[in-house]
Amino acid sequence: MQKHKLRIGIVTTYPPGAGSLNEYAFHFVHALEQKQEVAEIILLVDELPPGQRYDQPDLNQLHKGVEGSTGTGEAPVAVAPLRFVPCWRFNSSLNSWRILRAVQQCKLDVVLFNIQFASFGDRKIPAALGLMTPALLRLFGVPTVALLHNIMETVDLKNAGFNYNPLIEKLIRLIGWLVTSIVLRANLVAVTIPKYVEILEKRYGAQNVLLAPHGSFASEAMPPSFDLPQGPLQIMTFGKFGTYKRVETLVEAFHLLQTKHDTALELVIAGTDSPNAPNYLENVAKQYANVPNIRYTGYVREEDVPHIFGEAAAVVFPYTSTTGSSGVLHQAGEYGKAVVLPRIGDLAELISEEGYTGEFFEPNSPQSLADAIGYIIDDPERRIEMGRQNYLAAQGLPLLEVVDWYLLHIESLLKK
Amino acid sequence: METQSRFINAVQVVEFQGRLDAHQGKQVDQKLSEVRNASNQTVVNLSKVHFIDSTGLSVLVKGVKHQREQNGDLVLCELQQPVRIIFELTRLDRMFQIYSTEREAVQAFQ
Numbered sequence: 026m027q028k029h030k031l032r033i034g035i036v037t038t039y040p041p042g043a044g045s046l047n048e049y050a051f052h053f054v055h056a057l058e059q060k061q062e063v064a065e066i067i068l069l070v071d072e073l074p075p076g077q078r079y080d081q082p083d084l085n086q087l088h089k090g091v092e093g094s095t096g097t098g099e100a101p102v103a104v105a106p107l108r109f110v111p112c113w114r115f116n117s118s119l120n121s122w123r124i125l126r127a128v129q130q131c132k133l134d135v136v137l138f139n140i141q142f143a144s145f146g147d148r149k150i151p152a153a154l155g156l157m158t159p160a161l162l163r164l165f166g167v168p169t170v171a172l173l174h175n176i177m178e179t180v181d182l183k184n185a186g187f188n189y190n191p192l193i194e195k196l197i198r199l200i201g202w203l204v205t206s207i208v209l210r211a212n213l214v215a216v217t218i219p220k221y222v223e224i225l226e227k228r229y230g231a232q233n234v235l236l237a238p239h240g241s242f243a244s245e246a247m248p249p250s251f252d253l254p255q256g257p258l259q260i261m262t263f264g265k266f267g268t269y270k271r272v273e274t275l276v277e278a279f280h281l282l283q284t285k286h287d288t289a290l291e292l293v294i295a296g297t298d299s300p301n302a303p304n305y306l307e308n309v310a311k312q313y314a315n316v317p318n319i320r321y322t323g324y325v326r327e328e329d330v331p332h333i334f335g336e337a338a339a340v341v342f343p344y345t346s347t348t349g350s351s352g353v354l355h356q357a358g359e360y361g362k363a364v365v366l367p368r369i370g371d372l373a374e375l376i377s378e379e380g381y382t383g384e385f386f387e388p389n390s391p392q393s394l395a396d397a398i399g400y401i402i403d404d405p406e407r408r409i410e411m412g413r414q415n416y417l418a419a420q421g422l423p424l425l426e427v428v429d430w431y432l433l434h435i436e437s438l439l440k441k
Numbered sequence: 442m443e444t445q446s447r448f449i450n451a452v453q454v455v456e457f458q459g460r461l462d463a464h465q466g467k468q469v470d471q472k473l474s475e476v477r478n479a480s481n482q483t484v485v486n487l488s489k490v491h492f493i494d495s496t497g498l499s500v501l502v503k504g505v506k507h508q509r510e511q512n513g514d515l516v517l518c519e520l521q522q523p524v525r526i527i528f529e530l531t532r533l534d535r536m537f538q539i540y541s542t543e544r545e546a547v548q549a550f551q
Contacts, residue, residue: 028510213532222530235532238495379495380463422463426499429506433536 030064031435033057034128036113036158037139039070040327041077043297044115045265046174049352050139051327052242054107056424062432063105067131069124072111079109113155115300116146121158128167135435136167138211141174142201147301149197153204160210168438170431171211172237176221177201178228205229212438215431235434240427241355241419249361249416251409254336257289257318258402261337263325263353266294266309267302275343276313277391282398283318290402295322295333334360338408339401341365345388354381358419363401363411365394380418382411444472452550453480454543458489461497461524469497473504473515481513484546488519493527505537514538518546 038044040051050068058066070079112127113120128136138159145155159169177198208214209229215237216222225231253259260279264270272294279292298305306321313319325333334340340357344367354376357364364383366376376383384397401408442465443458453476461469476483485501487493505515516538520528528534540546 219530236530238499417463422495422499426503429499429502430531430533433502433506434532437536 028062029134031062031134031432031439032065032067032132033063033435034067034069034131034133034136035139036069036124036136038144039068039079039109041079042071042073043265043324044071044300045141045144046139048242048327048356049174052424053139053240053428056240056428057431058105058107059425060105060428060432062436065106065108067108067110067133069113069127069131069136070109070111072114079111081109113145116148116151118151118154120145120151120155121161124158125161125165128162129165133167134439136162136169137431138169138171139174140171142177142204143301149200153200156204157207160207163210163212168435169211170213170215170435170438171208172215172217173208173221174217176216176224177205178224179221202228209233213434215434237430238422238427239352239355240422240424242352242359242424249335249359249412251361251412253338257291258338259291259293259336260339260341260398260402261293261295261333262341262343263295263333263356265296265299267299267305269346270299270342270344272306272309272343273312274389274391274394275341276309276316276319278386278394278398279319280313280316281391281395282402283316285395286399286402288402290318292319293322293333293337294319295325297324330356331360334362337362339363339365339398341394341398342367343394344369355419358415361412361416363408364415365397365401380414382414382418384411442468444469446472446476448480449484449547450551451480452482452484452547454484454486454547456486456489460492461487461490461500462492462494463496466496466500470500470503473500477504477507477511481508481511482550483508483513483515484543484550485515485517486519486543486546487517487521487524488543490524491521493524498527498531498533501537502533514550516540516546516549518543 035050035054037050038047040047054066054068057063073079110127110131112123140156143152146152159171162169206229209225209231212233214225214231214234216234217237217239219236222234222236225234262272262275266272276292283290294306310321322333334356340362342353342364346369354364358381366383366385367388368385369388384400386397387393401411444455446453446455455472455476457469483504508515518540519542520539538549540549
């Protein structure tokens with residue numbers, strides 16, 4: 026008997042949109058579209074700024090599927106068609122209703138949310154209202170699965186970009202508790218760190234939370250070359266900066282390294298401002314105009330990512346707090362890179378649980394960070410060994426396999 | 442990783458021993474693939490597995506998906522406590538049929 030194929034909606038950001046989690050969405054969707062259980066993926070995405078547009082597939086292919094590679098060495102399979110439905114806007118208070126209306130028009134079997142606490146806005150009310158969408162959809166009979174990349178309890182509010190005031194922090198935490206309770210009204214809530222499951226079960230009494238691996242973006246590509254290009258050794262950081270990813274300590278560490286090393290070095294700051302911190306990198310560039318050999322790449326297109334990672338001698342995570350499992354760490358692993366990480370919560374846990382290795386530094390200490398980078402760039406054998414271990418860790422569980430977990434959960438959900 | 446497999450009433454029973462993790466993933470996957478070719482009814486006995494990670498789970502997920510696509514199933518039995526906890530954490534305990542004993546698991550196919 027022919028199984029019913031799923032029409033899956035995903036509420037997310039997506040390239041070329043620059044909102045957080047866009048890269049994760051890209052790889053997740055790429056994996057999901059290769060699954061034979063999937064009839065169509067409808068991406069319920071944010072509206073792009075004027076002049077930009079989503080790469081809407083050819084409408085002729087929309088109904089017949091296109092051939093793709095499974096990335097597992099198996100024969101090519103039909104790829105489920107993708108459709109973009111821009112239906113929400115960062116910092117709009119109307120997102121929940123607009124998404125609901127779009128979902129009702131699309132007639133979906135299930136809706137996934139690829140979200141974190143600031144997905145729908147950096148202003149508190151739109152952010153909170155947006156996070157009510159999974160509950161709202163469920164209320165209207167639409168099965169929902171929320172992949173929640175961070176939880177309020179583990180966010181350092183000060184470092185995550187919110188003004189610090191103990192009273193305001195308490196208020197925000199209370200609102201966070203309420204919003205989390207509402208997010209937990211989704212049929213299922215997936216998180217990527219075991220501790221999150223424990224917190225959500227204990228503090229919220231949740232019984233619909235599950236642990237799903239973050240997954241690596243790697244397909245079964247050739248192992249990376251550990252050779253570096255001619256020219257200065259590149260120290261690279263990658264992401265959206267200005268909230269909990271801040272580059273000041275890194276730039277100061279780089280300045281220290283340059284004064285002590287004869288080797289030519291280059292600091293590559295790859296990425297853009299976080300939507301929550303406009304003009305951050307421009308201000309950093311002005312503040313540290315006296316530090317030479319820094320390159321700001323701006324937005325890195327997906328096709329340029331291998332190049333940016335491939336040339337790096339070390340990938341640095343200048344995080345002041347963590348708000349979830351890091352996609353960049355998995356990318357660094359995919360390209361066989363040595364990594365330098367802050368000695369804080371989730372990253373250390375992720376490293377040990379998923380088989381990665383790295384040099385650690387004390388957050389906010391340029392000297393500690395310079396030392397950690399120095400251990401890697403001064404010792405090519407160590408750099409290569411770390412890169413090799415991270416490559417093996419990244420190969421552990423590709424997203425292509427992680428999406429099978431989601432499909433299994435979705436099928437079970439729909440049977441009820 | 443040590444593995445044993447046997448047929449009981451047309452049901453293929455496979456028993457792993459040790460850690461079911463990233464290092465053993467390919468070997469386990471290969472074994473399950475062989476087993477799948479022989480029957481669409483599989484019992485995986487985990488009584489001698491004391492550790493499982495996401496790769497190990499993923500191999501089992503792949504196995505159960507495949508068997509169900511073939512109108513069969515892959516069921517589990519005799520989970521040790523540390524392994525059971527991981528299944529509960531991932532809610533995969535609700536995705537698999539899990540039995541206390543191998544006998545019950547085999548009987549489930551009869």
